[in-house]
Every structure is written in structure tokens, then in C-alpha cells.
Amino acid sequence: MYAGRVVEGGDSESVTQRPAHPYTQLLIDSAPDPDRPAAEEKDGGTGEPPSLIDPPPGCRFHPRCPHxxxxxxxxVPPRFDVGDGHFAACWLYGEQR
Ligand code: SF4
Structure with a gap:
């Protein structure tokens, strides 16, 4: 969920092993991993979460999204099926890209 909207869903293994939404990818990349060298740690991305009083139009993650x-x-992106009951609300999976 990002800024009050569900952005990705599916079974836990699919979502954590094959994250499709850029925000989920950012979250997973930001999680501490004892097996990953410190030099490879990500910084958690750029920008701040949006205001929920006046959220950005369209995809609420767009001001922070590298894609x-x-x-x-x-x-607003609809939920696109990315396989095996897994969905992502992201235009990367739409035909409009
Ligand atoms: S819809 Fe666009 S801005 Fe939102 S996560 Fe997908 S690529 Fe990024």
C-alpha cells in the first residue's frame, strides 16, 4: 500500500520474490539484509511520502518513481495482472506505455 492505495498484491512468495511495482521493489531493496555487503545497501530512495490531504494526481508514487x-x-493506474494471481497497479504493465 502506498499513500492509501493498494499498489500490489498476490501470494507472499510471489510479491516478495518477484516484486512488480516500483514501490514494492524500493521497499524490498531498502530492507536490511545480513547477507548483503554494506556497500550494496540501498538508501531507501528519494523524496518524501505525499500529503494525504492533497495527494499527487494519477499514480501517487509518480514524484518518487524512477520509471x-x-x-x-x-x-490512476488500474490493477494489471502480472501472472499467477499477482497484480500491480502500475502503468509499466499497461498497453499505454
Ligand atoms: S504507474 Fe508510473 S509512476 Fe506509478 S509506479 Fe508505475 S511507472 Fe511508477
Missing amino acids: AMAICSQE
């Missing part, structure tokens, strides 16, 4: 496209700031 943002024009449509991302204009239209």
Missing part, C-alpha cells in the same frame, strides 16, 4: 512516464501523473 515515471507522462501518463503516470495524469491517470
Whole structure:
């Protein structure tokens, strides 16, 4: 969930092993991993979570997303099936990209 919207769902193994949404990928990359050298630790991404009083239009993650496209700031992405009952609310999986 990001800024009040469900952005990805599926069984836990699928979501954690094959995250499809850029926000889920950021969360997983930011988690401490004792097997990963400190030099490879990610910094948790850039930017701040949005205001829930006046959230960004379209995809609420677009101001922080490294993959943002024009449509991302204009239209709310629907849930796209990414396989095996796993979905991502992200235009990367739409035909409009
Ligand atoms: S819809 Fe666009 S801004 Fe939102 S996560 Fe997907 S690529 Fe990034």
C-alpha cells in the first residue's frame, strides 16, 4: 500500500520474490539484509511520502518513481495482472506505455 492505495498484491512468495511495482521493489531493496555487503545497501530512495490531504494526481508514487512516464501523473493506474494471481497497479504493465 502506498499513500492509501493498494499498489500490489498476490501470494507472499510471489510479491516478495518477484516484486512488480516500483514501490514494492524500493521497499524490498531498502530492507536490511545480513547477507548483503554494506556497500550494496540501498538508501531507501528519494523524496518524501505525499500529503494525504492533497495527494499527487494519477499514480501517487509518480514524484518518487524512477520509471515515471507522462501518463503516470495524469491517470490512476488500474490493477494489471502480472501472472499467477499477482497484480500491480502500475502503468509499466499497461498497453499505454
Ligand atoms: S504507474 Fe508510473 S509512476 Fe506509478 S509506479 Fe508505475 S511507472 Fe511508477
